């Protein structure tokens with residue numbers, strides 16, 4: 001069982017996203033994260049999802065995704081070298097001595113404090129999913145008030161592209 | 165340049181697409197369309213009595229002709245009534261275009277009268293769907309729908325049409341496209357030549373080969389190619405429930421159907437084979453029995469137009485994605501080349517050995533060698549009814565069926581020699597499919613014999629269509645095997661629940677089917693004696709212009725055999741009668 005990042009280029013049409021999501025629930029595949037937005041060509045959307053499964057399951061998932069009429073192309077980024085990023089916004093309780101401690105921790109993870117209140121910081125961290133997990137661990141559950149994660153985005157390294 | 169309203173565009177597009185029949189039912193959201201049909205459309209519309217029947221009739225038409233069936237229903241309940249038929253077509257990969265009305269655009273999402281999210285409800289059971297958002301797009305969307313429905317692995321396509329976009333006052337330019345292209349949809353045109361070479365050498369090296377062919381051969385119009393290949397190699401052929409007729413049943417190389425109620429010789433040939441050529445089949449659980457015990461010694465070549473069908477349940481050793489007809493042609497060409505180089509292939513003595521083994525199995529338990537059913541009861545046997553039907557119609561009828569024991573007897577005992585003659589809901593197993601499907605076939609082929617093999621349970625799921633048959637004079641023959649039970653349910657209850665017939669009996673509540681048929685203006689014939697059966701059947705088919713309902717009373721306690729032993733059985737583990745098993 002491995003985590004896979006599947007990146008899908010699809011028609012930017014109403015209903016396209018629900019077909020992709022519906023496919024997963026209909027066939028009992030799980031989605032860990034999902035994000036979708038139009039590309040530089042406004043008629044196309046790029047959808048990235050992460051899912052966990054053995055080779056057989058992943059093969060089925062990619063085949064069934066390809067079968068959807070709206071899906072133009074897709075790639076399993078985990079098959080090659082790739083860059084993975086996720087954006088996270090975290091609101092933490094920050095008072096007294098904690099303020100400096102959290103600031104230090106944010107610097108270590110190369111995050112940014114993007115909003116400051118008398119007793120809260122809002123921190124932005126980007127990176128691979130496991131880096132974001134580590135940051136949350138470092139800050140500690142007690143301080144965390146709210147977490148928003150974008151879900152994983154990814155792109156292949158080098159010359160390889162996913163386009164029409 | 166011609167200006168048409170949305171409704172008129174739909175009517176015209178049906179003509180331009182060469183549609184022969186529209187099966188439908190009107191209602192508020194589609195009244196503009198129906199008015200346009202009334203005013204100008206040359207395509208006849210068949211007014212069914214329930215939208216489910218519209219979809220099954222369109223489906224039966226599509227199975228019999230190979231052309232997409234067309235359905236028109238209103239929003240809300242009209243659309244939801246069509247769902248079972250859409251799912252039936254989807255499971256069996258049948259081309260269909262469903263035009264469903266929708267409330268006016270500005271009301272969508274407001275729980276308007278007769279609003280339902282048809283695209284959402286139908287999403288998992290369509291090949292694709294469209295919501296029309298501009299009247300101008302209607303011709304192109306219709307063209308795309310027909311193209312998607314009938315190309316690649318066929319399937320149903322839904323077009324959701326908000327009422328305001330079909331109103332008679334807003335007119336737009338109409339151009340019906342000759343061709344459409346979809347950048348995101350390109351079904352494979354040819355099989356991979358390297359894979360085809362691998363398949364050819366595997367087949368030529370086989371000592372115990374078997375060809376396992378399914379509905380894809382019928383839908384892919386590849387029967388002829390399959391026949392040539394099988395005969396040239398002298399390989400045995402077995403069919404799935406969906407494939408029947410692709411290879412001629414009366415040919416010596418045909419082993420009968422395989423699977424849960426498959427023939428002993430077919431299931432054994434599969435189990436003991438060393439190479440399986442799977443063509444347009446999908447290793448369904450009703451075929452394989454326990455996957456882990458499936459054909460332990462076999463290498464598998466799998467040809468299918470749909471990559472997702474390959475290695476889904478059973479891993480293929482040589483997968484070939486492509487249209488079955490062209491792949492079989494290419495495969496045969498490579499095989500011929502290889503045989504020119506080495507004429508000793510395939511190994512004739514191994515094949516001879518294999519055939520004598522198969523003939524042994526066939527002699528021991530084959531259903532067509534001699535009657536395997538118990539003749540000691542006073543009742544007509546359901547198997548005898550199908551044998552008589554096959555005899556009276558010379559094996560040439562279009563036969564639809566419902567779902568249950570009668571369906572399995574029809575599949576086992578009607579010898580289909582041609583594809584597209586056997587019309588049955590294999591994937592979804594939809595009771596109520598038979599009569600409307602037969603109507604679709606009879607409309608397409610008015611001069612052919614069309615029979616619907618059904619049970620007293622199934623026929624009542626769409627019996628209202630007797631009225632449609634009266635209106636349009638559709639003289640199908642209904643062969644109803646009256647056993648007084650939901651027979652297939654009863655069989656499972658006999659075998660797995662110690663004969664506790666939980667809700668599979670009707671307790672004297674069944675109608676007099678002869679009178680019922682007569683009330684609809686048709687002919688009913690009741691048969692209770694074997695000695696009357698053949699004459700009565702002949703009379704029914706001699707009445708060319710009458711719908712005849714044959715109410716045939718059969719042994720209420722008959723079971724369908726062979727039957728796979730499950731769970732944990734392999735292909736060759738079967739019950740052969742109530743007392744005998746492998």
Ligand SMILES: Cc1ncc(C[n+]2csc(CCOP(=O)(O)OP(=O)(O)O)c2C)c(N)n1
Nearest residue numbers: 567568569570595619620621622650651652
């Ligand atoms: C719509 C639907 N509901 C339920 C079933 C489950 N089912 C399968 S066979 C069967 C019994 C069919 O009875 P009948 O039509 O009399 O045929 P028989 O088996 O007696 O030949 C039932 C209820 C089904 N296949 N389809």
Ligand SMILES: [Mg+2]
Nearest residue numbers: 619620649651
């Ligand atoms: Mg019955």
